[in-house]
Amino acid sequence: MSGVGTVIAGAGASTLIGDHVVAAPAQVDSLAGGQKTPGPVTIGPTDRRYADALQRGFNRRFVGSPEAVRIVSTTKQVVAAVQAAVTAGKKVVVRSGGHCLENFVDDPAAKVVIDLVEMRSVTFDTTRNAFCVQGGVTLGDLYRRLDWGWGVTLPGGSCQSVGIGGHATGGGFGMLSRQHGIVADYIDAVEVVIVDATGTAKSVVATRATGDPNRELWWAHTGGGGGNFGIVTRFWLRSATATGTNPSTLLPTPPGAVANTILTWNWADVSRADFVRIMANYGTWHELNSAPGATGTRLFSALTANRSEYGRLSVVAQVDPTVSGNNTLRSSYVSAITAGVTATPTILDTGTRPWLTTTLNLPTTAAAFGITGPLRSKSKGGLLKQRYTDAQAGRVFDRLTASGYTNPASGLTLLSYGGAINATAPTATATAHRSSVIAASFTSYWDDPSADAVNIDWLRGLYRDVYAETGGVPAPDARNEGSYINWPDIDFLDSTQNTSGVSWSTLFYGDNYPRLQLAKAAYDPLNVFSHVLGVAAP
Ligand SMILES: Cc1cc2nc3c(=O)[nH]c(=O)nc-3n(C[C@H](O)[C@H](O)[C@H](O)COP(=O)(O)OP(=O)(O)OC[C@H]3O[C@@H](n4cnc5c(N)ncnc54)[C@H](O)[C@@H]3O)c2cc1C
Structure with a gap:
């Protein structure tokens, strides 16, 4: 697969709609004909839209108070927004669909929220021979787009407003999972904005291909949970066992009825x-x-x-x-x-x-x-x-x-x-x-x-x-x-409620936790992306 282990920023995918192959628009800041994608938009507490931005979370038990919400459209904008937060020493978090059940995003400590609400494109990338999905698409939009466009679907959750960003990185199951597995099983590659040991933000493409030097970063995003390693700006999705290049055969076919x-x-x-x-x-x-x-x-x-x-x-x-x-x-x-x-x-x-x-x-x-x-x-x-x-x-x-x-x-x-x-x-x-x-x-x-x-x-x-x-x-x-x-359930951390002697990390990750810890150390050495149930370096 091309692009294995490459480090890129804001590169475009190509789209196959019917017989036409076109550039995927949402990954470039300037479009043909002089049009521009929105953002990056910075919304602070005095902005009219701040109240709206704070309402994006499903569980209103948690409402954050960030200094800024950054609305981004492209990978390049995410890299810049992360870099700005890191340089300023501000804790940064990412929101996709806002359905986190604990306060990983609406954490009082979070000063910058990077909101992927406008990163919702769903295309077919002929270069990678996989569906290319931006990190902010909701499941409802994803199912609709995949079915109308190509007659395929994913075995994800039933709540339409859940976002792919948290859902896929945590696993993602639904009514079709007994027949087709979980969403994470279909992640072929991820583009992730990470921060290296020097404090530099950059985007990395990590694939499931054997020999990809970033394969562990891909692996960590197939169930390791959101908000732990970086910001997934794009997922490439296809069945691990699919062959050929016809998009309609690369993901499950929806039920006949x-x-x-x-x-x-x-x-x-x-x-x-x-x-x-x-x-x-x-x-x-x-x-x-x-x-x-x-x-x-x-x-x-x-x-x-x-x-x-x-x-x-x-x-x-x-x-x-x-x-x-x-x-x-x-x-x-x-x-x-x-x-x-x-x-x-x-x-x-x-x-x-x-x-x-x-x-x-x-x-x-x-x-x-x-x-x-x-x-x-x-x-x-x-x-x-x-x-x-x-x-x-x-x-x-x-x-x-x-x-x-x-x-x-x-x-x-x-x-x-x-x-x-x-x-x-x-x-x-x-x-x-x-x-x-x-x-x-x-x-x-x-x-x-x-x-x-x-x-x-x-x-x-x-x-x-x-x-x-x-x-x-x-x-x-x-x-x-x-x-x-x-x-997620923070009660697992409480020794009065969890008297089993089994740690929260074993409850959520079983024997995979030590490997996730190594990925954490390798890809988020400064612990930029963290939350109360976050993966910790060894
Ligand atoms: C009403 C409801 C119904 C649900 N139904 C199902 C279901 O049927 N099946 C199922 O499996 N689960 C279900 N869930 C759980 C759901 O999968 C998780 O809550 C999921 O993490 C939500 O993802 P999100 O992007 O919407 O949430 P967010 O709050 O945006 O994000 C959740 C976590 O992921 C991180 N994150 C978000 N985007 C990214 C990204 N691009 N890169 C890296 N990290 C990111 C966030 O920082 C946060 O830590 C449901 C949840 C709710 C509230």
């Missing part, structure tokens, strides 16, 4: 025994149907168990109904989930729907819970190789139904994992977790700032109960495989 079955129980009808059984059914099915390539990996399912005030408990199953056998798979799944459960769910079949429209129109978190004010949240995660025990499920039921707390937007969601995710070796990318079959997401959402403590305390209590046998966290063992860095 989607069809959902939604099982909904009235919470009031669900006994403790029923809840334990539903959790066991969900877990057992995933234990049996999540080997790479297994037929069951064609089905994705989410079990949403929120506080009883939410009124309902649901299991959603999604398949591509245009694939032979998938509707049978879906109905057998429904039978497996409801087996031995006394309460009767309503069962809604949504019928066949177009994939892209359905994917781009999933309800937002705020809409799903009817939250109208700026959203605040706390999240915790866990990856499961085996289902929760009945004892754990029973404790979840107790927390979801106990009196004294009433937020309906708090609870536990189980998501299908495994399949093609587990076809990749734990060391092939920085994403170490390649044995789990379920991802567990513990979340609480609210909008009243005065309710922070009560919601966070409740979520911590739920998590503590679930992981009572393993020191309050999903410490790696036969059942647990740690957690997911894109669901």
Whole structure:
């Protein structure tokens, strides 16, 4: 592959749209015909746009107070903005989609935020034979552009406003991951703005090619987490096993359509025994149907168990109904989930729907819970190789139904994992977790700032109960495989909450952490890019 190990600044990619090959515009400051890309724009506290810039974060529990927000359009501008911050001795952070669940970006210590909100181009680079995606594109824009342009997609998350910058560098999974792996598996190369030992900012292209002197920088961005090594200005994406030069064959093909079955129980009808059984059914099915390539990996399912005030408990199953056998798979799944459960769910079949429209129109978190004010949240995660025990499920039921707390937007969601995710070796990318079959997401959402403590305390209590046998966290063992860095949780640092003796870094990175530390030392020797759960040099 050309360009292996080269150091460049602001070089353009080429675009294939239909039969035309053109220069990718967003990487050059001046365009044909005298047009110019915006930026770099500097927004300070007295600028009208400052308030808007501070609202870019999803979790309004964290709002920063930087001296400047830099809106950039090109790699060259990012290099200049990083250099200016480093020269001035200001802590610099980068924002892509703003969906960080902890305060890595809206850190009070951050003085300069480099915001990639205007770096959203999606092109096909004929030189690298890969899709070239700027670091600020949102998943919704990416899916839309890839599908309309080339009929391909990526197996990423379902929230349209998540940014590629944090998502891909932390792994990135979604409804298609059981069939196609995670987004990080498709990173062929990254262009990263780093700062060397002399304090000089520069952009480096790092690829997965064997022999690339910067291969470890590429590797670090395949699950090592955002905000640790530099600023990814461009990702080049293609399947590791794809051959040929036809863009439409270099990334997964989207499903022919989607069809959902939604099982909904009235919470009031669900006994403790029923809840334990539903959790066991969900877990057992995933234990049996999540080997790479297994037929069951064609089905994705989410079990949403929120506080009883939410009124309902649901299991959603999604398949591509245009694939032979998938509707049978879906109905057998429904039978497996409801087996031995006394309460009767309503069962809604949504019928066949177009994939892209359905994917781009999933309800937002705020809409799903009817939250109208700026959203605040706390999240915790866990990856499961085996289902929760009945004892754990029973404790979840107790927390979801106990009196004294009433937020309906708090609870536990189980998501299908495994399949093609587990076809990749734990060391092939920085994403170490390649044995789990379920991802567990513990979340609480609210909008009243005065309710922070009560919601966070409740979520911590739920998590503590679930992981009572393993020191309050999903410490790696036969059942647990740690957690997911894109669901960062600073509580892992707290020895009163994490009594497992297992460090936060092992929980998030498994055995890959020491290698990430070496990449950190090599590519960010001055520790310019850091946050509270940041990779530290050895
Ligand atoms: C509502 C919601 C739904 C979600 N759904 C899913 C899901 O379905 N699947 C899933 O896997 N995850 C999901 N996530 C988690 C999501 O993947 C992470 O929060 C991700 O890190 C967000 O990336 P971002 O760019 O939007 O966030 P940001 O806040 O912009 O960035 C997150 C971190 O990455 C760093 N970063 C951002 N851009 C770059 C860059 N270009 N180069 C280097 N570092 C960078 C930031 O500095 C920060 O440390 C969800 C999160 C939310 C809030």
